[in-house]
Amino acid sequence: MADKSTGTNEKSGMSRRTFIKNSGLVAGGLVGGGLFGGLLTNQFQKKPELAAFSDEKISGGLQEARVFINRAEDFKILSAATERLFPKDDVGPGAIELGVPYFIDKQLAGEWGMNAKEYMKGPFITNIQAAGNHNNSGNQDSQGPNAATQVPTPTPRYQSILNRGEIFTLGLRRIDQVSQEDFGARFVDLAPEKQDEVLRMFEEDKVELKGVGSSNFFYMLLQVTIEGAYADPVYGGNKDMMGWKMKEYPGPRMSYLDTIEAEEFIVMEPESLRNYQGH
Amino acid sequence: MVIKLDKVDVVVVGTGWAGGVVSAELSKAGYKVVALERGKNVTREDYIGVKDELRYTDRYEMMQNLASETITSRNYIDETALPVRTRKEVMVGTDLGGGSVHWAGATYRWKPYDFEIRSKTIERYGEKKIPADMTIQDWGITYDEMEPYYDRWEKTAGISGEPDPIGDMRSSDYPNPPMKSSPAVNLFMETTKKMGYHPYRVPSGNLSQPYTNPDGEKMNQCMFCSFCSHYGCDFGAKSDPLVTVLPTAMKTGNFEARTGAYVRRVLYNDGKATGVLYTDVMTGEEFEQPADVVVLAAFTFTNNRLLLLSKIGQPYDPKTRTGVIGRNFNAQFNITFLGARGYFKDKKFNYYMGAGALGATLSDFAGDNFDHSNVDFINGGGIELRQYGDGAIATNHVPKGTPGWGEEFKKNSVYYANRSLVVWYTMATMSYWHNFLDLDPMYTDSFNDPLLRVTYKYTDQDRNMAKFGIEKSREIMEAMGADIVDEDEVPEEFDHIYDGMHYAGGVIMGTDPATSAVNNYLQMWDVNNLFVVGASAFPQFAGHHPTATVGALAYRASEGIVNYLKNGGQLVKGEQKSHSI
DSSP, X not given: OGGGOOOTTBOOSOOHHXXXXXXXXXXXXXXXXXXXXHHHHHHHSOOGGGGGSOHHHHHTTTTOSOSSOOOHHHHHHHHHHHHHHSOOBTTBOOTTTTTHHHHHHHHHHSTTTTTTTSOOOSOOOSOHHHHTOOOOOOOGGGSSTTGGGSOOSOOOOOOOSSOHHHHHHHHHHHHHHXXXXXXXXXXXXXXXXXXXXXXXXXXXXXXXXXXXXXXXXXXXXXXXXXXXXXXXXXXXXXXXXXXXHHHXXXXXXXXXXXXXXXXXXXXXXXXXHHHHHOO | OEEEOXXXXXXXXXXXXXXXXXXXXXXXXXXXXXXXXXXXXXXXXXXXXXXXXXXXXXXXXXXXXXXTOOEEEESSTTSOOEEOOSTTTBOOBOSTTGGGSSOOOBOOOOOHHXXXXXXXXXXXXXXXXXXXXXXXXXXXXXXXXXXXXXXXHHHHHTOBOOOOTTOOOOSSOOSBOOOOOOHHHHHHHHHHHHTTOOOEEOOBSBOSSOEXXXXXXXXXXXXXXXXXXXXXOTTSOBOXXXXXXXXXXXXXXXXXXXXXXXXXEEEEETTEEEEEEEEETTTOOEEEEEEEEEXXXXXXXXXXXXXXXXXXXXBOBTTTTBOOBTEEEEEOOGGXXXXXXXXXXXXXXXXXXXXXXOEEEEOTTSTTXXXXXXXXXXXXXXXXXXXXXXXXXXXXXXXXXXXXXXXXXXXXXXXXXXXXXXEEEEEOBOOBTTOEEEEEEEEEOTTSOEEEXXXXXXXXXXXXXXXXXXXXXXXXXXXXXXXXEEEOOOOSSOOSOBOSOOEEEESOBOSOTTTXXXXXXXXXXXXXXXXXXXXXXXSSBOSXXXXXXXXXXXXXXXHHHHHHHHHOSOSSOOOOOOOOO
């Protein structure tokens, strides 16, 4: 595949082994000279046996059970939808292989799904288009001082009495309903192009959803799908750091002091929070 | 029943840069200071192992819990404002150190022009250059008067940088040299230099070397780990109140930071503030903390809301355009950070590495550094390239025309993950009579107190300046050699997303008590022992990041408070100006 070409300035002079050796030196410097050296020593000094805990072994299948979505049917719709948003292809694994549906299920069961830290007092204006101040045209990708560090999905104004968990339950079932009404089959049985058409109807706000705009649901689904592909594996997605490997993202690191000036692109074997925190 | 506590010399609401500096200076001067913080008590240890993009950047772990309180927002005065319900739509700092802990670290001084904008604009272009609806005003202080305070704050914070080659008078260099650079930053520097501009490295609160500040606080050297903006620094290498002014205050023995203390009213009697009323969020108990001087040094929203709830100062009324509290709300929203993104087909950058303020900038199109005779706006902004160190969730930039999801999106987002750079214009926002803050008539917080309501719309000034900045950014990005350059689009209207933390005004400083709430010591005109410190004092927003100015104003205010405690009275005489607003 043409896109795989890494260009002329791909890393050349530095092997992974060299880098690890160098970063070891950096860590040594920190501990010796750092103000918080004592505090950080335990965090920064990895025990050699940690290597034995590969993420493959700890993630396993044990985390792959639903804790929010009750009906297996709903979960299948979710899985099929996320796979269309982030499909498996020659670039790398898709949403299902990355564990995105389980990631989303866990997110829905927690603070985000329950809107624990959002303002949920009434009155609620559900028809905000009519109220004149609905806005989902903006793409956060190109807006705001934090744009470069945010998920590039539009942010529709949230004015629903429903929390995200409720919106997902409603939205997933509506996806199936629209599939049957307009395309004559369950969503999971539709051809991929037809599935895309259904999803596009939600994206373009063409579907009536009680209590919330269908594009609100769609953009939340898109946001959380991208998060599931690339968040730290501790949350159940980005299985075996495959999302990071695909993007050549190294995971959280303590220091790039020695490499920040490097001209060549440096590929590192990713590390997760588990490696970072140590146990 | 309210429990009345022992009186202290000074009670400070908020523990960010504003409250932190005031706390340090007043306790150093020998006064008993209590600072009240509604958030948690946090230390450096809370930030070890925070390198978690989902939890901090996407789920806003360090931001205010909106369940109990948010703001409401509308564009027009006749609209019903709706609550800003999610943390994706509004970011407000919380916990000890406040928003100053998760800042990126970019540190700019504002210009002589910014402090005297009305006079200087009229002087150079005539009165007609200022649109009738625009309510910009001079600060009542000049750059020359601000300079020593900027200098003090930069030394306290250990700022690492180099002077702006076309910048203004400095009494001394930055205390630390610029940070290490990176190929992307170098490319911006070299390209813009060739174009005849005057680039320089972004002055940074991410330290370039170990440093001990004049108060004896030690900071470490930045490791470029990428986790600055939205995060607390786990290495003590980003300057914030937790490693500087709060420990300084603590060492004096005169200072107490009381966390979980949610201040609900400033108590006021007979022209004097007598203290504050707060609720302990752990127990629900109500306390009165009496003090000789009350300092509101919370976030802009909170400073305004506390004054309005406490009925102190005349609230601004847009219909008559009189009153001062809530007047001239101004901010940097999405329109103020537009530019151009470049995609490099055959060049990769280590863009996962970086630091919040690692970058370069130029001031050739900032303030009044260029002739505005033939442009349809006043003021300007910096042009920046920053290498924050992007996380994996965030790096999904795709050239225009790519669908927002699906196979093509995935292919392009993965391919360009380390191949795209952005240049943007950090432009100024001017104040207007129709952009203001007041109390919402419908929505309330968990104590049933009204929420603060924001009324804000973009103007032609904003849109014209944004267009100008996008054009300049595109030219730079093209010259940098990007294969594809995508311009940002200028939005029609403000979208109610408050994600940048740069909100200001409402309790603005000036020379005329009819059009300003505080004098140039941040002392309220009509309440001598009440000081309101922070970005709430900005009469309008300059074209650069605000933190250094907040820090400098806090030093100015501290001087005023000490003066007041010694001598009492109004520190500045108000002047009545005749010009209409």
